Amino acid sequence: MNSIIIRKATFSDLETIQEISIQTFMETFAGVNSPENMQNYIGENLNSTQLASEINNPESAFYLATLNSENIGYLKLNFGNAQTEIHNQKAMEIHRIYVLKAFHGKKIGQLLLDEALKNGRQMGVDSIWLGVWEENHRALQFYSKNGFVEFDKHSFILGDEVQTDLLMQLEMKK
Numbered sequence: 001m002n003s004i005i006i007r008k009a010t011f012s013d014l015e016t017i018q019e020i021s022i023q024t025f026m027e028t029f030a031g032v033n034s035p036e037n038m039q040n041y042i043g044e045n046l047n048s049t050q051l052a053s054e055i056n057n058p059e060s061a062f063y064l065a066t067l068n069s070e071n072i073g074y075l076k077l078n079f080g081n082a083q084t085e086i087h088n089q090k091a092m093e094i095h096r097i098y099v100l101k102a103f104h105g106k107k108i109g110q111l112l113l114d115e116a117l118k119n120g121r122q123m124g125v126d127s128i129w130l131g132v133w134e135e136n137h138r139a140l141q142f143y144s145k146n147g148f149v150e151f152d153k154h155s156f157i158l159g160d161e162v163q164t165d166l167l168m169q170l171e172m173k174k
Contacts (some may be wrong), residue, residue: 004108006115009062009074014048016071017062021046021128024073024098029158030034032135037159057082063115065108073099075112077091077119085154091169092120094130104138113146118168124170130158131165143168 006154008019030038044050054060059082065073078084078093085093094116099108120128129156132139148168156165 002068004072004106004111005066006063007066007112008077009055009064011052013062013064013071014052014055016064017047017055017074018048018051018069020074021051021096024100028136029133033158033161037161038128040159046131053067056104060095061119063112065112067103069109072103073097073108073112075115077116079123079125084131085167085170087152087167089123089127092123092125092128093130109142110146113142120172123149123163127169129167129169131167134164134166140168142164157159 014032025042025046026038034061054076055062056128057079059080061077063075063077065075070073074096075094075136076096078095080089083091083093084095094113096101097112097116099112116128128147128148129151132143132145134140134153148170150166153164154167156163
């Protein structure tokens with residue numbers, strides 16, 4: 001079995017992160033959203049300037065998953081003020097776990113989540129939280145299986161459409 005390598009990403013990985021972001025976002029959401037809304041979101045949120053500022057943010061961290069020298073997914077973590085919403089300064093947000101569709105079902109998401117949990121333990125956070133689109137049943141099931149519980153919801157704007165993200169968290173044991 002070929003082993004998957006997870007390593008901390010750097011600014012030099014910007015292009016790779018952007019490619020995975022766009023491909024994964026399209027694979028996951030294009031079938032249920034308008035092409036205009038998809039293009040607007042990608043243009044505003046997954047452009048190289050935006051992603052560069054995220055990679056350079058000291059309160060964010062990216063981890064790339066590689067299989068046989070092919071980059072197949074990544075994890076983005078936010079701490080402190082980089083969190084998209086501040087529920088708790090001592091929390092950590094999993095902002096993205098993106099895995100290319102061809103590699104779904106191969107436990108890559110689990111490896112990236114395990115990396116996030118390891119980071120959370122090392123940092124001594126109280127909890128780890130994330131937002132998941134209420135219609136992304138695969139992701140909701142994955143996080144529930146890993147002990148995350150819904151605690152709130154918020155609106156997610158995709159172009160001219162307002163969608164609902166369920167906020168889920170995992171309390172960290174002290």
